[in-house]
Amino acid sequence: MDVSCAFRHRARRYNSGVTSEAAETHDTDRYDHARLEERWLPHWRRTQPFRSGREGDTRPTKYVLDMFPYPSGDLHMGHAEAYALGDVISRYWVQRGYNVLHPIGWDSFGLPAENAAIKRGVDPAGWTEDNIAQQRASMERYACSFDWDRVLATHRPEFYRWNQWIFTRMFERGLAYRKPSLVNWCPNDQTVLANEQVVQGLCERCDTPVTKKRLTQWYFKITDYADQLLDDMDELDWTDRVKAMQRNWIGRSTGADVKFVIEGRDEPIDIYTTRPDTLYGATFMVVAADSELAAELAEGADAATQEAFEAYAEKVKASSEIDRLSTEREKTGVFLQRYAVNPVNGERLPIWASDYVLADYGHGAIMAVPAHDQRDLEFATAMGLPVQVVLDCRDEDGNPLPDPVESGEATTGDGVLVNSGPLDGLAKAEAIAAIVERLAADGVGEATTNYRLRDWLISRQRYWGTPIPIVHCDACGEVPVPDDQLPVTLPDAEGLDLKPKGQSPLAAATDWVTTTCPRCGAAAKRDTDTMDTFVDSSWYFLRYLSVGKTDGPFEPLDAKKWAPVDQYVGGITHAILHLLYARFFTKALRDMGLVDFDEPFLALLNQGMVQMDGSAMSKSRGNLVRLSEQLDEFGVDAVRLTMAFAGPPEDDIDWADVSPGASSKFLARAWRLARDVASEPGVDPATGDLELRKATHKTLAETAELIESFRFNVAVARVMELVNVTRKAIDSGPGAADPAVREAVEAVAVLLSLYAPYCAEDMWALLGNEDVALGNWPEVDPALLVEDTVTCIVQVKGKVRDRLEVSPSIGEDELKELALATDGVKRALGDAGIRTVIVRAPKLVNVVPA
């Protein structure tokens, strides 16, 4: 798409009601965002100021990365915020003299393209490429400081070839494997979903209630890295919020495995518990109704029991995730007419099957201690099972808590063990240590760790994704496609029915599916599933480093030079999924010897969302604000500045609360400064007005700190202050010809280049310079940061009673004397004596009366 076309369009819009002649003429003596955009965009297209990694570039490197967009339509307000903030960081480091890698690409596989293709009967590839072209044009107009030589899109074979390559490496190491299991199934999209894509029991994409289906699917063994994924977070410069989300998701718990002998079964079974100290309180056992163990135990029971179990299991399977998630639901289950033996006291425990025990956590079986676990208590109450108290729990005042059976509340806290044989009298921690030791000695238990995190299900029964590079051979089994036969490209969508039908559309591409086994040469079939698109985004940040490379996913030397990412910028919506997967990939690639670092993203900034009138924007809600219209009306610079100025970047922006019009006015005010400067380029600022010089240098020094701690809104406020004092200097101070005015305005231009590149570039040109964006951060003169005098607050009993203008280097004793002599102190003190005087030279004295 031609961006200049959009400009003509706007010019017409903008000047409607004015003569056509006026529409063609721009007033060069006024700030006119349309004129500035028309002037500078073509210039930047030519000069490509943000190309990184040029031959002979000796600047220190930095890698600043924005999360790449999905190409479904044009950019929206959310993109505008994210890229505005990422650009502030990236442009700042360029100004500070760094060789900044700031790439962009497209996360272009996935359901939206496929759904659009189905709906409109178009080719997903064509639809995707069209959207990419549109977004790219919008990004260029938006003046994103991207390196346009490093663009990638994940749907192109030159990218997804390396998905396949990494997959086969994972497969070789046992990190990619296939297993049958009950998986999340979206009946609408007709595809499997990862746990992470099920939100409140609904499909993340289409909000359809998710059901369960038993399927054989591909997994990545992310659970192998659970401990590292938890522990390595300590080193990351991420918010506590995101770290907490990741911690919750991984969900590490420590406890013990305990072996229970099952009557009539050769092998004992393991259960997992976090409270082995309550083992003497176990009164029954529960196995997950949808587990193989439950089916096996039922098989060993009488026919009536078996029938009851099968009916129950069927019901459980049919229930939706939503039902399952309801916490108020009644406990249900079937007694399997089987018994387990408690290893510590030989008691016979009836075994029940229920859906409140999960098949894929721990061992899918638990010991039930109803006195001290709320869920077990509810189940015992519903089924009339016995309750045995083994903990003496007390409230804060030392009174015993009511009996769980009477109160309906299990006592789950700490307590002293009772009715527990050798454990009696021990506190929780001691009891756990003692019982684990004894179980281990007897060979019937050991301390273990469990995780909420499950292995990552990556199979998708859809067309628009990376084909899984596996050939199924009757003789050889699962055979990875050899490297020299990669990529396995997608068959043409032409003639394929992409509609969801529970099986991958690739299965219908007979010619494509039919192949020979790479190992034995016999007739064989390709795997017809495609990979979860999160695979693409798990390593794309490495591909940017070596986009053209044809003999590997990335060049190790490039990775050494640039990676890991110094600063990542993106929405909090990816706080769990994408970040966790990318961290896992990095660790796996490290173990393959491909990278030499542990974490992909050292620092992370999560910008908030852009809302309108208190809620997320949507067409149906009628509160949609169109980015293109905002850009037409207020200009790129004003919209970008508004995003930076609205508040802390992590906070949501309500577009109704901010004012792009005010941003535009401010930019005009700044721009006029450059127009008004009356001294020549290169004039020595040292001879200029001292007060203005101090203001300029102070602003520069403070801004550096503010940007580096992401306080962009405050940094913008500082530029506004500098603009205000410079205006005053011109109008009612030393005047437009003073060299300090030029110094101040040049600083304004450099500072504004972070938020408002068009305005800054034009100011820079008005000042007789070129290329404002590149390494122009002025050196701060420390001498100009020192104040001649500071205001010392004089307090009596913490209340301000007087002020003193003193030297910054004043001594404590001298300051104390001056303070005690002030009228304010004398008045406030009256006849009272002095108990003590707190002196914090040079800023504060606090007199404490007796």
Next chain:
RNA sequence: GCCCCCGUAGCCCAAUCGGCAGAGGCAGCCGACUUAAAAUCGGCCCAGUGCGGGUUCGAGCCCCGCCGGGGGCACCA
């Protein structure tokens, strides 16, 4: 239920070692310029920091307990 974040003028937000509650902006009001309006320039108004305790010479900031808002996890044994 567990965990994380946040409550400061009418509104968005500053106050980063515990030290003058206000930097910047929006809205409002007044004035200058103008025949007038726009634009521009200048000025003014506005809270004692959600509530209750505590520590301290001194608390928006630290501690405890509430209230309110947002978010994550959740039958994970």
